[in-house]
Amino acid sequence: MTDRYQTFTRTPLGKTLVKNLGLPDPLPLPRWTEGAPVIDGPVVFGAIGETDAGKAVQALLRDIGAAFSTATEGVASSEIRPKALVFDATGAASTADLTSLQRFFSPLVRQLAPAGRVIVVGRTPELASSAEQQVAQRALEGFTRSLAKEVKRGATVNLVYVAPDAHEQLDSTLRFFLSPKSAYVDGQVARIGTGPLVSNDPARPLSGRVALVTGAARGIGASIAGTLARDGATVIGVDVPQNADPLRKVISRIGGTELLLDVTAVDAAQRIAAHAQEQHGGLDIVVHNAGITRDRRLVNMRTDAWDAVLDVNLRAPERITKHLVDSGALRDGGSIIGVSSMAGIAGNNGQTNYATSKAGVIGLVQALAPVLAERQIRINAVAPGFIETEMTAKIPFAIREVGRRINSLQQGGLPIDVAETIAWFADPASAGVTGNVVRVCGQSMLGA
Amino acid sequence: MTETRKVAVVAGNRIPFARQDKTYRHASNSDMLTAALNGLVDRAGLGGQEVGEVVAGAVLKHARDWNMVREVVLGSKLAPTTPAYDIQQACGTGLEAAILVGNKIALGQIDAGIAGGVDTASDAPVAVNDRLRNILLDLNRAKTYPDRLKVLARVRPKDVVPEIPRNAEPRTRKSMGEHAALTALEWGIGREAQDELAYRSHVNLAKSYDRGFQDDLITPYLGLEKDQNLRPDTTLEKLAKLKPVFGKGETATMTAGNSTPLTDGASTVLLSTDEWAEQHGLRPLAYLTHSQTAAVDYVKGAEGLLMAPAYAVPRMLQRAGLTLQDFDYYEIHEAFASQVLSTLKAWEDPIFCKERLGLDAPLGEIDRDKLNVNGSSLAAGHPFAATGGRIVAALAKQLDENGGGRGLISICAAGGQGVVAILEK
Numbered sequence: 001m002t003d004r005y006q007t008f009t010r011t012p013l014g015k016t017l018v019k020n021l022g023l024p025d026p027l028p029l030p031r032w033t034e035g036a037p038v039i040d041g042p043v044v045f046g047a048i049g050e051t052d053a054g055k056a057v058q059a060l061l062r063d064i065g066a067a068f069s070t071a072t073e074g075v076a077s078s079e080i081r082p083k084a085l086v087f088d089a090t091g092a093a094s095t096a097d098l099t100s101l102q103r104f105f106s107p108l109v110r111q112l113a114p115a116g117r118v119i120v121v122g123r124t125p126e127l128a129s130s131a132e133q134q135v136a137q138r139a140l141e142g143f144t145r146s147l148a149k150e151v152k153r154g155a156t157v158n159l160v161y162v163a164p165d166a167h168e169q170l171d172s173t174l175r176f177f178l179s180p181k182s183a184y185v186d187g188q189v190a191r192i193g194t195g196p197l198v199s200n201d202p203a204r205p206l207s208g209r210v211a212l213v214t215g216a217a218r219g220i221g222a223s224i225a226g227t228l229a230r231d232g233a234t235v236i237g238v239d240v241p242q243n244a245d246p247l248r249k250v251i252s253r254i255g256g257t258e259l260l261l262d263v264t265a266v267d268a269a270q271r272i273a274a275h276a277q278e279q280h281g282g283l284d285i286v287v288h289n290a291g292i293t294r295d296r297r298l299v300n301m302r303t304d305a306w307d308a309v310l311d312v313n314l315r316a317p318e319r320i321t322k323h324l325v326d327s328g329a330l331r332d333g334g335s336i337i338g339v340s341s342m343a344g345i346a347g348n349n350g351q352t353n354y355a356t357s358k359a360g361v362i363g364l365v366q367a368l369a370p371v372l373a374e375r376q377i378r379i380n381a382v383a384p385g386f387i388e389t390e391m392t393a394k395i396p397f398a399i400r401e402v403g404r405r406i407n408s409l410q411q412g413g414l415p416i417d418v419a420e421t422i423a424w425f426a427d428p429a430s431a432g433v434t435g436n437v438v439r440v441c442g443q444s445m446l447g448a
Numbered sequence: 449m450t451e452t453r454k455v456a457v458v459a460g461n462r463i464p465f466a467r468q469d470k471t472y473r474h475a476s477n478s479d480m481l482t483a484a485l486n487g488l489v490d491r492a493g494l495g496g497q498e499v500g501e502v503v504a505g506a507v508l509k510h511a512r513d514w515n516m517v518r519e520v521v522l523g524s525k526l527a528p529t530t531p532a533y534d535i536q537q538a539c540g541t542g543l544e545a546a547i548l549v550g551n552k553i554a555l556g557q558i559d560a561g562i563a564g565g566v567d568t569a570s571d572a573p574v575a576v577n578d579r580l581r582n583i584l585l586d587l588n589r590a591k592t593y594p595d596r597l598k599v600l601a602r603v604r605p606k607d608v609v610p611e612i613p614r615n616a617e618p619r620t621r622k623s624m625g626e627h628a629a630l631t632a633l634e635w636g637i638g639r640e641a642q643d644e645l646a647y648r649s650h651v652n653l654a655k656s657y658d659r660g661f662q663d664d665l666i667t668p669y670l671g672l673e674k675d676q677n678l679r680p681d682t683t684l685e686k687l688a689k690l691k692p693v694f695g696k697g698e699t700a701t702m703t704a705g706n707s708t709p710l711t712d713g714a715s716t717v718l719l720s721t722d723e724w725a726e727q728h729g730l731r732p733l734a735y736l737t738h739s740q741t742a743a744v745d746y747v748k749g750a751e752g753l754l755m756a757p758a759y760a761v762p763r764m765l766q767r768a769g770l771t772l773q774d775f776d777y778y779e780i781h782e783a784f785a786s787q788v789l790s791t792l793k794a795w796e797d798p799i800f801c802k803e804r805l806g807l808d809a810p811l812g813e814i815d816r817d818k819l820n821v822n823g824s825s826l827a828a829g830h831p832f833a834a835t836g837g838r839i840v841a842a843l844a845k846q847l848d849e850n851g852g853g854r855g856l857i858s859i860c861a862a863g864g865q866g867v868v869a870i871l872e873k
Contacts, residue, residue, distance in 0.1 A: 244695070245696050248699050262750070270802075274799055
């Protein structure tokens with residue numbers, strides 16, 4: 001689905017009109033391509049004091065070969081066009097330290113390159129060592145979410161909360177937020193806890209891993225399957241028999257195996273476990289992507305429409321997860337990823353069934369994260385906003401146009417944006433990332 | 449409750465099955481069923497006699513045929529005092545008719561009865577569409593000329609488009625073949641295995657004709673002496689060349705060769721007690737000992753449309769105290785080669801047997817050399833309601849010829865149903 005308005009804004013006439021009428025001016029977001037560096041421009045790093053987290057950030061910046069300078073206070077300069085501003089605020093012990101945010105960012109924000117990245121690293125407020133620190137750390141969220149709305153031209157602002165002693169877990173998350181892989185993730189908060197240190201090849205982080213993707217035949221699912229395969233995983237693509245042909249095409253392109261079944265079948269979980277164990281010796285990554293909509297206002301909601309949506313979107317992931325975990329088919333150190341939705345957070349007219357199921361996915365993440373941690377299995381969810389797919393292409397023009405524009409990036413996301421976020425969750429190096437629900441919505445105004 | 453009586457299959461007769469719109473294109477269901485019934489009456493020497501009951505049915509039936517079987521009896525060589533009734537359970541009709549007759553015999557309500565089935569895909573009922581039907585009914589209700597004219601004025605050109613029956617499930621709007629194609633994908637049933645099964649069906653049916661096995665099971669009709677669909681000279685190479693007709697793209701495997709064609713035909717079976725048979729100079733070929741039906745919820749996609757026999761058989765086995773391997777013959781109706789193979793694979797699958805059937809161990813494999821030894825629907829064709837009678841008669845004869853043994857009958861039916869039975873001698 002092409003965004004005709006966006007294409008138009010790139011024409012000479014479009015440019016003039018957009019400028020003079022103050023129309024939305026969505027910059028086409030660059031996406032990551034294989035072999036590209038994590039970030040292709042200079043980084044300015046700032047901090048409140050010297051901290052472990054700050055050291056970890058700087059080590060990573062060196063690791064990825066980013067040209068970076070450090071500054072406690074930003075300096076307005078027309079010479080540098082930083083591609084990213086990274087600020088370590090874990091040192092903020094009280095609200096007095098919040099001054100640093102303004103001092104550092106105010107002069108620099110204007111310099112930020114198109115599709116630039118702003119990352120603030122903070123201490124998980126609930127785990128702060130004092131009440132004063134907790135207040136200061138919690139305050140960061142208001143800052144990043146607002147700045148996300150202010151920065152223009154495809155730039156994003158995200159907050160990474162890191163638990164005490166978890167600074168060594170920052171790498172995979174910073175790589176994600178610095179790179180174009182997070183193009184459509186904006187105004188979000190990621191939480192990083194402690195976990196085993198996993199060193200893997202960032203070019204192929206999923207090498208040797210087996211990943212299950214439900215609903216893999218088309219749309220976002222096909223993109224997820226392709227992205228996990230690109231990162232080195234062997235993919236088991238699951239879809240209903242009706243989609244056998246598109247699924248075959250996906251799997252023959254990326255390798256792996258196909259499994260045709262309805263995730264709501266009573267024996268779906270057992271079949272998946274048996275297939276994974278027989279064909280691949282087990283599973284490491286589970287992506288519950290299969291989902292359906294049956295939109296109706298509740299007054300007109302038919303029982304079968306209600307049931308079908310809950311069965312596919314919520315009960316199936318719940319049951320399959322339980323069986324894969326209990327049977328041991330999902331190996332220790334594995335990663336489960338649910339697909340929630342903006343509707344599950346904000347609610348949506350005509351989607352009581354869908355939003356119930358998608359909010360339930362968030363519940364699944366929150367309920368299971370602490371339990372599964374014992375086996376170092378992680379569970380997270382993405383919550384996509386307006387993503388350009390065959391499904392959104394069917395939305396009536398006016399509603400679609402509104403859906404696309406009412407976010408900070410003023411455009412719809414692409415399936416790859418959801419897939420990249422999932423790949424970050426799937427990465428074994430994200431061992432400290434669990435219990436997160438990250439929106440891939442360009443900071444939509446809905447449910448923000 | 450009194451002791452039930454043994455139910456013997458004593459004779460069977462059918463007319464050769466014809467492909468749609470060929471030899472039987474102008475024959476009605478009644479014509480064909482009468483021909484099959486008269487052939488049975490002649491063979492069993494029952495001319496002018498009364499039997500306890502005649503039970504039969506047709507899947508595609510004209511509205512005027514509401515009392516078809518009784519009308520057929522009246523036009524047949526049986527005594528006009530023979531009662532009859534119509535039933536319909538899609539492709540399970542013929543076998544269900546035999547079960548119903550058998551049950552009355554077992555309970556002592558009748559001593560002998562005839563079960564049958566007939567279907568025509570050529571002389572199919574064509575109905576006026578619902579709108580026109582309502583207009584015509586209103587016209588009938590109108591009392592005055594002006595009122596009638598007013599009603600007639602409602603007729604629009606589109607109203608003359610008739611409703612032709614489709615071989616599709618009303619709730620999913622998918623044809624049976626499209627449903628079977630999904631099940632085939634789910635069970636990973638490949639093209640080669642399907643063609644192989646179809647090939648064996650043709651070879652086995654051809655052999656049965658060659659050795660004269662069909663001679664006393666068939667009465668020629670309208671010049672046709674053998675099933676028109678039978679291709680004795682077909683080869684795996686020829687079958688492999690056919691293009692898929694159900695499903696799409698490179699995953700499609702179901703062709704006209706490994707799916708049954710639409711067919712016209714009729715069949716009948718005579719069942720009775722041992723005593724009745726003896727009194728009439730007949731002898732039991734085999735006994736109908738067990739039966740079972742089952743249905744699956746295919747509408748939501750929880751189970752394949754044609755998978756109900758996979759549920760019915762284990763329930764029947766449990767009641768009979770038998771295992772799947774305790775049979776000398778297996779008659780699994782071949783609606784589609786893929787449906788037979790999906791059923792067999794399901795019975796071998798530990799997950800299916802545990803999670804869907806609630807069994808601790810899978811039912812296991814069957815000896816394929818015992819499957820459809822005289823051919824089945826892929827070769828003979830499948831006039832829906834006539835298939836049950838064909839199978840019951842042929843299996844009974846095969847058991848008799850074998851000097852005894854046990855045979856399993858499994859028939860899948862539209863609406864997600866399955867009818868299964870055991871014949872023993």
